[in-house]
Amino acid sequence: MSASLTFWKPGTVGPGSNLDRASEVEGNIIPYAPSHSLLSTQGQLPISKHREKLLYCVEKYGATIVVGQTGCGKTTQLPQYLLQAGWADGGHVIACTQPRRIAATSVAARVADEIGVKLGDEVGYTIRFEDVSSKERTRILYMTDGMLFRETLVDPLLSRYSVIMVDEAHERSVYTDLLLGILKKIRQKRPSLRIVVSSATLDATKFLDYFSQGGSEDDAVIVSLEGRMFPVEVAYLKEPTPDYVRKAAQVVWDINLQQNSGDILVFLTGREDIERCLEELAHMLPTLPPRSIRLIPMPLHAGLTTEEQLQIFQPAAPGTRKAIISTNIAEIRVYNPTTALASLATVPVSVASATQRAGRAGRTSPGICYRLYPMSVFTTLPPTTSPEITRTDMTTPILQLKSLGIDDLMKFDWVSAPPAETVLRALEGLLAAGMIDEYGRLTMIGEQVSECPVEVGIARMLFYSKDHKCGEEILTIAAMTAVQDVFVIPDGAAGALAELERRKFTAEEGDHFTLLNAYNAFTRYGRSSGWCKSHALSFRAMSRAVSIRSQLKKYMQRFNLPIESCEGDSKRLAKCLVSGYWRNGARWTADGTYRSVRGNMVLSVHPTSVLFTRKPRTGWVIFHEMEETKKTQYVDQNMRVLTITNGAFSG
DNA sequence: ATGTCAAGT
Structure with missing residues (x-):
């Protein structure tokens, strides 16, 4: 069923003119996946074929590592299989942890709906400030991993849980890592506890090694679920682009002109790039030829309200197409322990997450993934993103x-x-x-x-x-x-x-x-x-x-x-403020910058601080945090920008 | 004279 993809012929305007195909395909133009498949987890559930195998492994092994694409159903189905198999008998609870609050709440709502129970009864969730669960009745509990880690402070053996499924473990958030460490320790004292580690990428062997180490052969096993359901063709740029944001806008534009159906999902590094990409598209929109599909660019980042974020799930109206311009975690926080300085660094995407993202185009129909870099660059990418804990x-x-x-x-x-x-x-x-x-x-x-x-x-x-x-x-x-x-x-x-x-x-x-x-x-x-x-x-x-x-x-x-x-x-x-911030002191200098008490670093006040336009009366300040920023239009490169407050260093 | 952002308790 695939295609000679006419728009990729040399000489045509569009992504084809500068793209290399990873694989040859024949037939008609491959339709794009509709947006609900790009962003939600609906569709067929290949996990059902693995039901017995999964239950067998959880029964026999201390830790079962489940590898499967986001959306293959493991998050919603596996806890239900465990419930049916009796893992929640005798007042026990099956926990499933998520790195993000929104995932914990939305998945819980869906599973409650599937089982046909009221959210907060048999199926519930617990996140900070929201406990929609019942101590007596809840059997499947979705929660943030930070929340479960915190629970270990109260109940070190997590004794009310029979199985704990750590979902999205490949993201390697600090709390996921800490939780896994604690769970391994708990199992030494309470071998009846079962652990399920779920990962969307193939670096799952890391978890297998971790849980096998120092134990017997029965300690850990990997279960691999079916991979992506529809083929995703991958296209690369022939030459690197000097401006990937502009290129992204162009590719979106060309897709809109050349593809008949489906939505578009774009990953950029941060909010600033998203705004710029939207601007580029806004400039192009008036030139859209008559009778072509109307393109609706939509931003997606954490700065939006929940309602704004939920809008992207609304299906596009007939004759229109959504182009969701989204953040990812290409911009990660790095920390320098020597200077105790945190900064945001843009890092290349890893092979693992690039592969996972490509998979999003193939949820409910075949799709195409455009990588805005040459194929030669792909081979130089790091295999995985470094765990946050490092x-x-x-x-x-x-x-x-x-x-x-x-x-x-x-x-x-x-x-x-x-x-x-x-x-x-x-x-x-x-x-x-x-x-x-x-x-x-x-x-x-x-x-x-x-x-x-x-x-x-x-x-x-x-x-x-x-x-x-x-x-x-x-x-x-x-x-x-x-x-x-x-x-x-x-x-x-x-x-x-x-x-x-x-x-x-x-x-x-x-x-x-x-x-x-x-x-x-x-x-x-x-x-x-x-x-x-x-x-x-x-x-x-x-x-x-x-x-x-x-x-x-x-x-x-x-x-x-x-x-x-x-x-x-x-x-x-x-x-009193100084008692908390006593290590964060800085002294004003005549050139308007500050010197930190610890480390004598050159610091500048962040423009959002009220001290940006003021000189401290006493010459001393305390500050909440210091962070290295990208904007270095200051006197020299060692300048630090910080949020600062005039404290009581008057002495 | 000027502006970092993914996520969690």
Whole structure:
């Protein structure tokens, strides 16, 4: 059924003119997969053929590694098979963890629907701030992996679970890795626990080796489910492109002109590229020939509201075609343990995720994948993306591991170990903060802080608010620092107006006080979204801050920390802030930059900080975080940009 | 005189 693909003949306008085909095909033009198949998990479920094999393996092996494409049905079906096979008998629970909240909730809803039960009864989900499950009735529980990891602090053997399925393990999020490490340990003490590790890529042997190591032959097995259902043709550029965003727009345009049906899904590295790609397409749209399919470009990234994100699932109207311009994780956070500096780096896609993405075009019909680089580049790509645990700050996770009784971190059986320097840096920080003693043992405050779902410094600040009698305000500041993008400042003329609104909250003392003002005003004016809109605030961010604040308040009450107001005494508040940020001090210099107290690094204030246009009265500031940015139009390349607040280093 | 962003508790 395939095709001579006329648009690829030399000399024609379009992707064909500069594309190399990976495979020759014959017949008519291959139709594109409709968008629901690109983005959702509907369609046939090849997993059903493997039902008996899977159940046999879970029964016999401690860890079953399941390899199958996203959408093959493992996430929704396997827990149901386990339920039918009796794994939830005797009050036991089958857990399925996801790296993202949206996945945990949407999958739970679908499975409840399939079984025909009310969500929250036999089938439920648990994510932060939302527990839609029943302690007595829930048999299949979907949850974020971070949530289950946290549960180990309360129940170290996770005794209510009979089977734990760690889904999307190939993504290697920090919590997935930590959870796998803990699960292996739990199995030594509780061999009846069964582990299912689900991976969409072939690097699953890594998990097999991990769970086989140090055990008997019955410890781990791989079950491979059927691969992609329809052929996906892969096309490459003949020459590398100097501007891949523009190229992406051109290819989208050419596909629209030359293909009769189906939607288009594009992966770019970040929000900025998405905006630019949409602009390019907007310029081209008026030149669309009459009677051709109407192209509807749609952005997709985490900065959108949930409603906006859900819109992409709506089928395109007749005569139209969606082009979804989406982010991926090509832009990853890297962390330098020597300088404790995090920055965002654009890295090449890995072979594993490029393969997985191509598979998305073949869910319900044959499809085509256009790679915007030459085939020769593909062979040089790294096989997989490095696990997050190898490139992130580990202070909080290590405190949590300590709390679980895992003291010797060098000997901990990591799936992938964090760099030794990262571990040392974390231990050093915990020691300085008084969370561990010189022997590496948890202190009393360390034990309590390990339970708090905020960064160590922020938690420390909450505990010290008792001494400064300002728990009320510190609670708010702690919650506000945990949400991002509080102020909404658009580009252009609207931005200038928004800037004026923001100034109404601005406090001379710095960003933390400004955030406090914004929060207090938000609650004073009835927590309305309309009020936020007219005051340049994000209603979503503010509402989240309210949730986080009430959660943190419960922790403070549990630890008998008083929630008193400082009654407008900003000095007291500033002193308390320093107790959390005492390691993040910087000194003003005459050229307008700062020098960090630790490391004497050159720092610049981020333009979103209220201190961007101010000189600190005392010459000293504390700051929330420092991060290396891409924009280096500063005096020299070593300049750091940071979010900063004027603290109380007056001394 | 100027602006990083995938995800989680």
